[in-house]
Amino acid sequence: MNFSNFIKQVSILVLLISLISCKGEPKEECDIPENITYNEHIASIIEIQCFKCHASDVYKEKASRVKIFDYQSLKKMGESGQLVGSITHAQGYIAMPYRKETKIDSCTIETIKAWVNLGMQE
Template identity: 75%
Template sequence: MNSTDIIKITFILALFITFSSCNGEPKQQCNIPENITYNEQVASLIEVHCFKCHAPDVYKEKASRNKIFDYQSLKKMGESGQLIGSITHAQGFIPMPYRKGVKIDSCAIEVIKKWVELGMQE
């Protein structure tokens, strides 16, 4: 084995190690409760992640009149599919938050998705 072969093998090993360790970001572990309600979990997530534009005192100016700061309005968005489509940035929906490439916390998304799946209890 000459020095060129050793360099080739070293390079191939380095590539293998690099690409085998680049399988994306580690998936965040979420502690999602079995029973999710608007009052116990969802309302606070909406307040933290959405009230910059969707709070009662600013939504008319910043959020195109999309009211999501109360249970009935958010439930209506959940029933239509718009809530999940927007927070997951699904094709055909306006991504929220409305900043290119920025999503809310993945665990918050999972809690909201489960809330919708469970029937959107208040």
């Protein structure tokens, strides 16, 4: 084997290793509490992310009567799957926030999903 072929083979090997080890951008590390409650964690997320349209004084005009401004209403949405379906933009649900290709950040989504999976404690 001559030196030129050796360099080509090493270059191909390095390229293959790089492609195999590169699986896209690194996944964001989320600091999700173990015991998530509505009052301590979720209410503030909903206020920041959703109240522009879903606050008690605006939802009738902007959000098609979908109430999520209190614990009981949000819990019902969590139980039905609508909450997680909407914030993850799952097929069959109206994507929230209702702006084309706009999602809340992935750690916030994971926190809400964890709250739902843990039984939606108040």
